[in-house]
Amino acid sequence: MLTKDLLRYRIQKGKIFPQFVDPTDSKLLAIADQLISVFEESQDKPRATILEASKHVIDTTSGQLIIKRGFEKLLLDRTEFDTAPNEELIAFRHKLFTETSRMLSQERFQDYADYQQKVSQIVGNEGVLEGNGLGDKLYADLPNCQPVLSFRRISAEHLLHRYNTAQVQGLLLHCNTLTLVLTESMTAELRQLFKYLRFNQLLSTIRKEKTTNEDLFHITVDGPLNLFYKTKRYGMNLANFFVAILHQPKWELTAEIQFRNKQSCRLILDDSCGIKPISQQFLAYIPEDIHLFQEMLRNKTDTWQIHPGSQFLPLPGDFYCFPDYQLIHSSGVKIAIELFHPWHQGHLLARLNTLAEHTDTPLILGVSKELEKQQIIADALSESDYFSQFGFTFRDVPTMNSLLPILNSLVDTSEGKLTTCAS
Amino acid sequence: MAPLKLNFDKGTLILQNVPDVLQLQLPDIQWDERTLTFRAPAYRYRSIVSQLRANNIPYEDTARQFTVKTFTNQKHVSPYPYQSEAIDAWHANGQRGVVSLPTGAGKTFIAVLLIAETQRPTLVHVPTIDLMHQWYEVLKEHFGQEVGLYGGGQHELCDLTVTTYQSAVMHAPHYGNRFGFAIFDECHHLPGEQYQYGAISSIAPFRLGLTATPERVDGKESRLYALVGECCYEAKVQELSGKTLSPYRVVTIAVDMKDTERVQYETARKTYLDFLKRERINMGTSSGWKTFLWKSSQSEAGRTAFKAYLTQKQLSFASTTKQEWVWKLIQRHSGDRIIIFTQDNDTAYQIGTRFFLPVLTHQTKLKERNAFLNGFRDGTYSILVTSKVLNEGIDVPEANVAIIVSGSGSVREHVQRLGRILRKREGKQAVLYELISKQTSEHYVNKRRRQHHAYQTKS
Numbered sequence: 034m035l036t037k038d039l040l041r042y043r044i045q046k047g048k049i050f051p052q053f054v055d056p057t058d059s060k061l062l063a064i065a066d067q068l069i070s071v072f073e074e075s076q077d078k079p080r081a082t083i084l085e086a087s088k089h090v091i092d093t094t095s096g097q098l099i100i101k102r103g104f105e106k107l108l109l110d111r112t113e114f115d116t117a118p119n120e121e122l123i124a125f126r127h128k129l130f131t132e133t134s135r136m137l138s139q140e141r142f143q144d145y146a147d148y149q150q151k152v153s154q155i156v157g158n159e160g161v162l163e164g165n166g167l168g169d170k171l172y173a174d175l176p177n178c179q180p181v182l183s184f185r186r187i188s189a190e191h192l193l194h195r196y197n198t199a200q201v202q203g204l205l206l207h208c209n210t211l212t213l214v215l216t217e218s219m220t221a222e223l224r225q226l227f228k229y230l231r232f233n234q235l236l237s238t239i240r241k242e243k244t245t246n247e248d249l250f251h252i253t254v255d256g257p258l259n260l261f262y263k264t265k266r267y268g269m270n271l272a273n274f275f276v277a278i279l280h281q282p283k284w285e286l287t288a289e290i291q292f293r294n295k296q297s298c299r300l301i302l303d304d305s306c307g308i309k310p311i312s313q314q315f316l317a318y319i320p321e322d323i324h325l326f327q328e329m330l331r332n333k334t335d336t337w338q339i340h341p342g343s344q345f346l347p348l349p350g351d352f353y354c355f356p357d358y359q360l361i362h363s364s365g366v367k368i369a370i371e372l373f374h375p376w377h378q379g380h381l382l383a384r385l386n387t388l389a390e391h392t393d394t395p396l397i398l399g400v401s402k403e404l405e406k407q408q409i410i411a412d413a414l415s416e417s418d419y420f421s422q423f424g425f426t427f428r429d430v431p432t433m434n435s436l437l438p439i440l441n442s443l444v445d446t447s448e449g450k451l452t453t454c455a456s
Numbered sequence: 457m458a459p460l461k462l463n464f465d466k467g468t469l470i471l472q473n474v475p476d477v478l479q480l481q482l483p484d485i486q487w488d489e490r491t492l493t494f495r496a497p498a499y500r501y502r503s504i505v506s507q508l509r510a511n512n513i514p515y516e517d518t519a520r521q522f523t524v525k526t527f528t529n530q531k532h533v534s535p536y537p538y539q540s541e542a543i544d545a546w547h548a549n550g551q552r553g554v555v556s557l558p559t560g561a562g563k564t565f566i567a568v569l570l571i572a573e574t575q576r577p578t579l580v581h582v583p584t585i586d587l588m589h590q591w592y593e594v595l596k597e598h599f600g601q602e603v604g605l606y607g608g609g610q611h612e613l614c615d616l617t618v619t620t621y622q623s624a625v626m627h628a629p630h631y632g633n634r635f636g637f638a639i640f641d642e643c644h645h646l647p648g649e650q651y652q653y654g655a656i657s658s659i660a661p662f663r664l665g666l667t668a669t670p671e672r673v674d675g676k677e678s679r680l681y682a683l684v685g686e687c688c689y690e691a692k693v694q695e696l697s698g699k700t701l702s703p704y705r706v707v708t709i710a711v712d713m714k715d716t717e718r719v720q721y722e723t724a725r726k727t728y729l730d731f732l733k734r735e736r737i738n739m740g741t742s743s744g745w746k747t748f749l750w751k752s753s754q755s756e757a758g759r760t761a762f763k764a765y766l767t768q769k770q771l772s773f774a775s776t777t778k779q780e781w782v783w784k785l786i787q788r789h790s791g792d793r794i795i796i797f798t799q800d801n802d803t804a805y806q807i808g809t810r811f812f813l814p815v816l817t818h819q820t821k822l823k824e825r826n827a828f829l830n831g832f833r834d835g836t837y838s839i840l841v842t843s844k845v846l847n848e849g850i851d852v853p854e855a856n857v858a859i860i861v862s863g864s865g866s867v868r869e870h871v872q873r874l875g876r877i878l879r880k881r882e883g884k885q886a887v888l889y890e891l892i893s894k895q896t897s898e899h900y901v902n903k904r905r906r907q908h909h910a911y912q913t914k915s
Contacts, residue, residue: 257466266625
């Protein structure tokens, strides 16, 4: 990501406008290419050498310094340096400093040159390092001397898109709440988005708005403490979350940005900003847990099929959730499953509250046994009529033994009434 | 009606079955539409529970994940009278509050005694990795039991655990309900924009802040008092000097630059000041530095001005004459235990390589930094060069001489550096040297700094 001094933005009438680069700008692409070459050829070279070479590119090419330094920072983020301690040098230092401490405490010197000469003699006798140039070698394991282990390659065009992404992420670090408007059109991307959301420990409220053409979902994203403080505590989580937003086909983002001791301003951005996500999105990829689930299901029954969750599910009280899986019975009955892992305590309590006294919602709740160990969760589950009917617990992954009875009871009781459960 | 339930969730409290009558009374509780529950910041735990008890309202508390523990102090050392007074004041203040004592006055010992008295799992917050390890040793020595470390790559929670403020911000949402006693060392850091969330996300009812200087330039000490409790005890350095602290003197040495360096300095300073003038940048304002950084990146003249800024700064921080003075002082104090402080790492390593001395900065790897500190304590190394990492808290009773080659100019920093040599030992006379470049901005900064009471010694 980019540090604040590398961000380019303009503030006008309470709105903040990130200053993106044109990803097709040939001059910038050429500079990006030159900088990338420096890093691609950096294997085993010390950090100072890389920085010197990139500084040369920065100093000798035209264009805004702040942009070029931004490119350099993003390339450095993709570079891994060898930070392991140099044990040989550490041992040498210990030996040398023990001796110099003794000398400085016990001996007298005519002047500094006399001291320097005596130290050089000792070092020369030790034969570990040459006396000459000792000063240069004494701390030769500082970060500037660390060699490059690896560099994650990137194309010039991707670097420019990464730069634009980082401009937004840099602003979101100073943000407390983010509102997203999405259409429901692309379900695989949405599933990914909600995985990101939960992974980043963020909370959300989802509201639906019907327009003449399509359904829009307003998703407000923030953290637990945002209820009390306008905190930027979750800025990093929101900045990471932005990458998932870029994968959505149609989106609009509004965020309140506030730099320290400054008035807040509003960032409004949508999919027309032209930033391409550079992270890979394996939309056709079926996660391992689904494969496992499918296999277990096949072994037990051929009347149910499992699919990754793909649609918002309306809940009582104008709320929505995005389930993990959807199961389809041969009769056409569809049932959704939402899983709650140890870190989803708040989400589970919310869900139980929402579903209390609403047994017609076609949603099965799977709760991790680890989460159930918490007294408040154990109590909430035992007190929930909904969970006693439509819930189960699991250790690592849900098992068919616990799930099938619930599924079958739903089909038995529904007699085909639940055909539109999650649609 | 089902009893009120109290639970901990990611640094907050979730309250269920809250009677209508209490919804407006309980401090800081709010309805959370995202989870359809009432919620409160975790640090409100004590006041919420107190109110429930006061109103005889039954409640189920699953938030609190700690119980009373036995911590036995195995070292029988009697506290000084002022330490006993501080402990009494903390109890009288409702077992929370800030104790302000000069460095070397035994703040850690007060904390140890209070851990033994409160008998609750305790989390100690510190600003640096070095302090984290120092507390670890102290707690282990006093209580002879396992001590956890959380920060700097370590992730072990025990009933006595030491963490850095930075780690606490990240992890308190997960473990903030496991400790009943929270100690904040060098607690003037706590009101920082992010650091405060470590304290906010913890339910610990007992809280102790320790510092030599609770006041902050931004006035945010009020936030500290809100999260930890009011300042309940304070003693100043002069009150303890010569009694429980070593007597000390401060010697300011004004050094001339060499002629060539003076010319370089004046030229660079003029280039820098001319740019400020031309661009109408007022460095006296809060946004001055940012504006300078921004404008200097926009043009060739700006880049030249920025380089000039660095040159004049570097020359005033580490002129040849200053290095000559360092050599003189090292010779003068042959046999003493000396800490050399600089403003930046470059100068520290410059001195370290010139005089072949151990340099301790944030770049020093953990194993070697421990070796340097232990070597300095046991006398293997008589001199340690450092930039800022030893400013705070590190306990080196043997150190009796500090040489400040360069500094930030803040009073707090100088008082802290002075504190490093004040820990009392029999017959010890501490001396702090400040090397100030004549006719530079350093000279005026020093003049302002000397108005602090720590400089008003009799000696």
